[in-house]
Amino acid sequence: MNPNDPLPIDEALPRLLDALRAHGQAVLQAPPGAGKTTRVPLAMLEAGLVAGRILMLEPRRLAARTSAERMAETLGEPVGQTVGYRVRGEAKVSRATRIEVVTEGILTRMIQSDPGLDGIGALIFDEFHERSLNADLGLALALEIRGALRDDLMILVMSATLDAAPVAALMGDAPLITSEGRAFAVETRWLARPLPPRARLEPEMAALIVQALEECPEGGLLAFLPGEGEIRRVEAALAGRLPPDCTVRPLFGNMPFADQRAALAPQASGRKIVLATAIAETSLTLPDIRVVVDGGRSRRARFDPNSGMSRLVTERVTKAEAEQRRGRAGRVAPGTCYRLWTKGEEGGMAAFPPAEIEAADLTPLVLELALWGSAEGLAFLTPPNPGVMAEAQALLASLGALHQGRITDHGRALAALPLHPRLGHMLQMAGGGPDAATLAAVLAERDPVRGAPPDLNLRLAAIANPRGFEENHPFAVDRGVVERIKAEAKRLKRGEARSAFSPGQLAALAYPDRVALRRKGDAPRFILSGGKGAVMEAGTPLAGHRLMIATDLDGDAREARIRQAAPITEAELRALFGPQxxxxxxxxxxxxxxxxxxxxxxxxxxxxxxxxxxxxxxxxxxxxxxxxxxxxxxxxxxxxxxxxxxxxxxxxxxxxxxxxxxxxxxxxxxxxxxxxxxxxxxxxxxxxxxxxxxxxxxxxxxxxxxxxxxxPSHFTTPLDRRIPIDYDGEAPGIALRLQEMFGVTQHPTVGPKSLPLRVTLLSPGGSPLQTTMDLPGFWTNTYDDVRKDMRGRYPRHPWPDDPRVADPTLRAKPRGT
Structure with a gap:
């Protein structure tokens, strides 16, 4: 495709430029494939709207590189001249650069080091619908800078599927520009029946890809899979099942850029099959794709309380994501989308993916806000959860990054590191040597030796010598993960000195709340220094240790299972945390x-x-x-x-x-x-x-x-006995022998309000005979019947004809009388 060919976004550009010229802010909503990523920055530059540089944020490194290259190609220049990019570990910019494409975390670092954003005239937040934590924070900081320091700073938010009206409201009712876009018709084909519950994704996807190639003989095919592991397994499952002219191209974030470029480039001959992660949903152009096969799964960052950091989890795609993927088949010509689910299953899919701020670990965000100075007044599209924020503040305080809510010098050092604060703390305290750098990379990556016992030292041995590890252990090492860990460790290393700390001590620096002490008893059950309980599978080598650091736990809230840990001695613990x-x-x-x-x-x-x-x-x-x-x-x-x-x-x-x-x-x-x-x-x-x-x-x-x-507490009887009054009923009450009330002709009352007592009259043997609140009425109406029943049973006790004139008594007649 010629970079100067007309694109759907072109018709909206005049309205957008007018809005930016008049208000300095705008929200652009345009569907995938409209061309907003490459057209808008160039149009802003050509119109002379911006005096300084235009900084455009992309959620992924590949999108940052490719969009910069595409714009440079439009201008007939190499990357690094008018258009450049800056991603983690790589930069292609020069003094001539006017449009700089960066990944989102880089903007945060730029703002923290220079709140005035000197030399930058405009910020463009591309693909904002992905709602990454860095994008939300970046926009909140940018809006505060515009309001307090730089009223000339131009801000543009661009989104494909997001409901853009709330974003426009957040920006002070900024103008909302909509581009309808243009796409070719895409036929959607679903499964006839749901997959079996235990069906594995990879073989099902491979079969559907083969079917799609047979039914759709023209154009390339793009298959969406959750991650690198699934891509490699589907690639292996397709071996020997594809026509000879088909070329399989993996596409995921951690692969070399040259291989990514090969996946994006047009195929000279034959058919190209791209096996991609969600990286191919937006911002990338794959011009020869006519068929999409959607596996219906996506991998996204979620806060994992078991590891104490954000982890990638595999979840079902949302309707918005599925629609974006479907649209990839209709960019250049009519296409077909195959979905690995039934049409009926779509009713249970969520409409949009949740914002990362709703599900991610907020510890890095809290650290950035502390470095900024205050979170008050910052405009977040989705406000962070106060409870999660409080937990993050407590963790940062325990790491020494915060003191009484304010950032410390140590916290500033952690904020400058491209690591979670836990791992940054470990790296700083250990002097930044290779041991700490390697362990930081291991803890930030997925397990390189799955299925092995939970000992972290086994992972370190596998990193140091994968082949030797496999020769001595019955576990396979994931070489791709190992290479990524080594590359990341090399980037993180701050010096050559070996650490004076053991692996257990290094892990304890990152996880002071996860020091595990074995409880008494035969079962390997532990209490964690943070107060939670944990258990380890019996028979594992670590189970007999008294102390260890639990670096990964499962999700059991009552007693979590330890999935990964490093042993530590009490002497090592005391050397590390003696003052605590x-x-x-x-x-x-x-x-x-x-x-x-x-x-x-x-x-x-x-x-x-x-x-x-x-x-x-x-x-x-x-x-x-x-x-x-x-x-x-x-x-x-x-x-x-x-x-x-x-x-x-x-x-x-x-x-x-x-x-x-x-x-x-x-x-x-x-x-x-x-x-x-x-x-x-x-x-x-x-x-x-x-x-x-x-x-x-x-x-x-x-x-x-x-x-x-x-x-009153007691009632005094005619015999001067004090009877406790029971107030725990409908009326105050007493219980006493019937004979003790002889001669009483007025019903007894209590208190200044003369409350009538509930009187329970007892037999000489202590059994209730009558309960009354009208003693005179009892003498007149009921006593004779009671007398007839009782005098035969208690002949030695008095039962006078007229109790109203008899003397009260508790005595019985002498025997024989």
Whole structure:
């Protein structure tokens, strides 16, 4: 395709340039293949809109290189003149460069080193719909710079599938320009039935590619796969099954640029089959593609709490991604798209992929924000989760990168490294030598020896000598991963001096919260210094170690399985974290033993390295631990304490301001009960505790006077006996022998409101005979029936004809009378 051929974006360029000229900001929405990536920067340059350089951000290195080359070709120049690029580890720019294409992380570094962006007149955020963390941060910083320092800074956001209206609103209602684009018709073909649950992706994709080549005899074929491993396996599965004129070209991010260029270049003869990752979804031109085979999977960065960093995970594609992939078949001519799923399965697909800020590790973002100075006022399209931000701040504080929320000199050094702060901290503390650089690269990459035991030292041995490792171990080494690790280690290395730290110590520098101490018992179960539990498969060589660093765990929230670890000795741990290892006096309630445990423990985080009895623990500490036990056991309500509480409840219902004696209120603070817990250490002692005196002290003298006046604790009988009044019912109540109430002709009441008592009259044997709130009525209407039933059963007790005039008594007649 001639670089000067008309493209769909051309019709929208005048409107876009006018908007930028008038407002200095705009959002451009254009479908894949419209030509926005290569046309827009050149049009802005030609129109003279920008005094300085135009900086265009691309989410991938390959897209940055190829788009720069395409624009340079349009101008008839080599890359590095008017148009250049800058990616990690490589730059082609000169003093003449006016358009510089960079990857997104480079913009963040440029802003942090020069907030005024001296010499830069415009920022273009290309493919913003991918919503990478760096793009979101870059736009937020750019908008703040424009608002505070550079009102002349031009900002353009370009997107293919994103709902662009929210972006325009974020930018202060910037003009929204839409290009309809132009694409040839693409026929979509789905599977007739779903794949079996255990079907493997690679053989199914290989079969579908062969089918597509047979049914579509013209043009190249682009197959989408999640990653390099799947690409290599599909390539192997296609061997011997393709027509002789077919050439297979892999395309993924970590392959040499020359090989990437070969995958993108037109095929001189025969048919080209490109096996690509999501790198081929946008920004790249593959001019001879007429057929797309979509495997329906994509690999994206997700925060993995098990490794403590972002990892690549394989997920189902979204509808937006599937549509972008489909459009690749209709760039130059009508095409066909084969999908490795049924049409009915599309209903369960998400509409758009989540923004990286919603799912990624936010530790690098928090570090960048601390370096910037403040996150307040920054405009994020999707605000970061406050809880995740707080966790990231805690981690950075533990690494010494933050102090009281502010960045330290060490934090500034970590921000300058192209590494996760964990690994950057390890590299810095180890002096940047080859050992630390290699381990950093190993921990940032996928496992080079899958299926091997979890010992990290095995991985380091495989990196150092892959062939020798395979000769001595029954595990295959992934040579591609090994080469990437070596290349990354070479780039990270800051010096030649070998590290004084062991691999376990280096890993502990990166993961101070993952030091694992084996628990007592036969099973290899561990407690991590961060407080979580972990377990290792029994029989593995590391399982017998007392201490190790867990660098990778599975997702079990209760007790994670250790998938990768490095052993460390206690001496090595003390040499590394000596100032953080301290003796702690512990006086706690042991739920398991049901008593107060007082110990003196030497701790590193949640790990107990030494444990001794604390015989002279202060009485208050023991009492507070006993109170914690009482919280677990529940308030021991004796009858007397329960009656006191019931009186208080009744008074509070009447409007008094007496203390709240509910269980929740009493257990909220220990101070009221501590003096009464002295010497109590066991569950049995706590369950036998009578709270009455403690509650009376809590109520206070004035409160008790009010309580005694409004709700007396006792009723005095005609025999001057004090009967406790039960207030824990619909009405206050007493229970006493029927004979003790002889002579009472008015129903008893209580308190200033003369509340009638609920009187339960008992037989001489203590059984209830009648409960009444009208004693005179009982004497008149019911007593005779009770007398007839009871005097035969209790003949020695008085049962007078008229109880209203009889004397109260608790005595029985002498025997024989």
């Amino acid at each position: 290892i301290a003796w702690v006096d512990v006086c706690d309630w042991s739920r398991r033993e049901g008593k107060v445990i007082a110990r003196r423990q030497e701790r590193f985080g949640a790990l107990v390295l030494d444990d001794r009895v604390w015989p002279d623990a202060p009485a208050e500490a023991v009492a507070r631990a006993a109170f914690d036990g009482l919280r677990l056991l529940g308030v021991p309500w004796t009858p007397a304490a329960a009656r006191l509480r019931a009186r208080v409840v009744l008074c509070r219902e009447e409007g008094s301001d007496l203390p709240d004696l509910t269980d929740a209120a009493l257990m909220d603070s220990a101070d009221w009960l501590l003096p009464y817990l002295s010497g109590l250490k066991t569950e049995g002692q706590l369950r036998a505790l009578d709270l009455t005196e403690a509650l009376r002290a809590l109520i206070g003298w004035d409160g008790m006077q009010l309580l005694d006046r409004l709700t």
